[in-house]
Amino acid sequence: MRTITTEGVLTDCNESYARALGYTKEEALGMSVYDHTAERSVEDMKNNLAQWKKTHETLPAEIWLKRKNGNIFPTMLSGTSLYDEHGKLIGRTLALTDMTEIYEARTKLEVHEKHLQQQLSQVQKSNDLLTVAEKRYRILYEKTPVLLRTITTEGILTDCNESYARALGYTKEEAIGMSIYDHTATRSIDDMKNNLEQWKESHQVLHKEIWMKRKDGSIFPSLLSGASIYDEHGNVIGRTVALTDMTEIYDTRKKLEEKEARIREQYEELKKIDTSKEEFTSMISHELKTPLTPIMGWCQALRSPKILGQLNPKQAQALNAIETNAIKLKELVGDMLDAQKLDMKKMKFDHKDVDVTEMMYYLAENLRSTMDPKHIEFVNSTSEKLTLKSDKSRLEQVLNNIILNAVDFVPANTGKIEISAENKNGKVLFTVKDNGTGIPKDKQGRLFTQFYQLDTSATRKHGGSGLGLSICKGIVNALGGEIWVESDAGTGASFYFTITK
Structure with missing residues (x-):
């Protein structure tokens, strides 16, 4: 104060x-x-x-x-x-x-109780000094928004402030002389009786949540605290109690509980949807993969003159188209399965010693034929002897994916792709650089998300499911590394990822 x-x-x-x-x-x-x-x-x-x-x-x-x-x-x-x-x-x-903090209300009310006890005790001991201080206290008692009431040891109201009377729907004259049980909701009668008995024995007003009853029968929650009143001989003659209306706190708590219940329901629903999505992906992947095996098998078999004889150029072209698209579909199914495994954290990794230098050499040799149709310059700049413990096949999968993406975006005849691996702060840093069309800064943030494609127009030049780079990120992260890109429109792109040695 x-x-x-x-x-x-x-x-x-x-x-x-x-x-x-x-x-x-x-x-x-x-x-x-x-x-x-x-x-x-x-x-x-x-x-x-x-x-x-x-x-x-x-x-x-x-x-x-x-x-x-x-x-x-x-x-x-x-x-x-x-x-x-x-x-x-x-x-x-x-x-x-x-x-x-609302939940510290009890602690604060204990402090309030202590001060109130001191004030009331001082008032009883200073009856001969009731001056301006008494008047100020009386004004504060009457005008404070806190609900205050004074009762005898039998629970009869001898005084209350306007806030108390108004909150319960009475005039002050009506309220004075009534029993506290007339103002107590049925659900809190026993609590009120126990509180009164404890007070008579200990002279301490214990904090208690009490439901109050208004004149019209409606009820509301309150938090009770207060202090004893003594006569000039030190005998307890009553107590003054402060009742804090807890309606808003209860309403807030109820809303929070309802909100938590809705969130739980939504969470369970999302879990069901997620499970359904996983089951659907598995089913679709299986159903797509099953017919691909005989299709690709027959493509190989039909090339033999023993089946249909020697194929003419048109037949051979049709057969190649079937096989090429079957392979693309198989790769797409594989990407879907990998993406699902990464989402579910079920992808398995075979950690073994990897000769990185040798891996980069054979990777470059195996991919050279892929560069021939566009006459792309393909360079492996790895020079130092590097080894690490990781999953070789998954590392190759990441590198293949990034390199084949680069093949799509570099120009024919003048295109260049450079790969390298080097030791960097206790990690192996892998790099794939190209001189292609580059990636605008505003699109790089979503580059490694599922199904994202730089060109989503109906006439886009480059194919793909939009899963490749998200799978790369998932694999690199699962292997304990990081992956990122540095590029800008028209300047080519440099993809980097690190793996701890």
Whole structure:
């Protein structure tokens, strides 16, 4: 709590306020409220102060406070105006509730209870000194938005504030004299009885969630905390309780539970869809692969003069077309299966010692014939002796895929593809460079995603399923490496990937 002048200068504050902001009470007094207000809330604080000066009413507002060390935290501001003996506005007393974490409400209410006990005890011990301080307390009791009620040891209301009466649908006159059980929902009657009995024995008001009942029969949840009241002889004669309306918290919790339930349902549905997709891919791959074996077998058999005799050029061309497309379809099926295995993390790897230098040599030799139709210059620049422990066939699969992609995109007659492997920081760095059309920067981010193709037009020149590079990335990552590309439109492309030795 803090008390300020109409200009926003602190004239009083409690120890809790000073401590929460990291000051001593002596340091805090005399400072401006803006010294304690976080930058994000300075305008709100100015507006709140200006509005109060006009209306003399302090509207609840969420204000971020700033500690001495610069840290900030959210609070809920409420309070009441102070007047001199002539009725002139001279300041206001504010209660600032720390809203840092809702779930810390119990802890905060314990602090509140402690301060309330101290205040009430002081009031009972200082009956002969009831002056302006008593009046201020009474105003705060009446005007605070927190629901406050005072009861006897038998649970009869002797006092309550306007907020309490209004929240339960009564006038203050109607509420006073009623039993607390008249205001307690059936579901919380036993909890209220136990709380009252425990208080009578220990004189401590334990925090408890209690469902309240309004005059119209509707109910709402609240969090109860409070302090005992003593007479001049130290005997407990009652207690004042603060009840925090928990409706919004319960509604939020309910919405979160409903949202979590929907998310779980969606997750289960996605799992079913994913399983169906995997089953469908497996089925389609199998159904496509099964007829390919006899088709390719017959293509080879029909070339023998013993089957249909010597084929004329037109027949041979047709047979070649059948076989070529059957091979493409087989490769597509293989890509689909590989992509599925990588998605499911079921691809198997055979880690053995690999002579990288030898592998690069034979790879270059085996692919030279592929370069001949376009007269592509094909260079293997690997010079040092390199070995590593990895899956040779998968490494060859990645290199083949990248190289064959490059064949599609380099120009005929002047095209050049260069491959190399070298030692780099304890890893083997593989490189495939070409002088093809290059890859625009804005398209490189999706290059390694499934089914992505640089040219998706109906008249695109280059074939492919869009799975090749995503499979390369999946294999390289599974082998513990990284893959990337460096290129720009019209400058060729350089593909790199690393494998730990």
